[in-house]
Amino acid sequence: MSVILPGGKRIASRKRCSECKRVRPLEKFHRASTGYFQSYCRDCKAVRQARWLKKNPKKFLKIQRRYFAKLKRLGVKRVCDAKKKASPVPETQ
Numbered sequence: 001m002s003v004i005l006p007g008g009k010r011i012a013s014r015k016r017c018s019e020c021k022r023v024r025p026l027e028k029f030h031r032a033s034t035g036y037f038q039s040y041c042r043d044c045k046a047v048r049q050a051r052w053l054k055k056n057p058k059k060f061l062k063i064q065r066r067y068f069a070k071l072k073r074l075g076v077k078r079v080c081d082a083k084k085k086a087s088p089v090p091e092t093q
């Protein structure tokens with residue numbers, strides 16, 4: 001099985017995480033709205049995120065506030081609606 005990237009390039013359904021160096025199935029990786037997969041697996045991403053949050057709590061608040069202000073401006077009431085509108089994640093098959 002393989003996955004097609006936006007440029008029409010086919011990639012294998014497994015990918016090596018650049019953090020833990022494990023080769024994992026693509027379901028273990030987040031896919032950006034551009035269609036490309038992130039270089040860290042979901043587990044490593046969560047760890048990195050938690051580490052970053054601990055280091056930058058103020059920055060996180062600022063980003064969140066800006067994000068919610070943007071949602072308000074766009075007239076979005078629920079965050080999941082905004083996500084659906086902003087980044088439709090294409091099927092991997």
Ligand SMILES: [Zn+2]
Pocket residue numbers: 017018019020021022040041042043044045
């Ligand atoms: Zn990993």
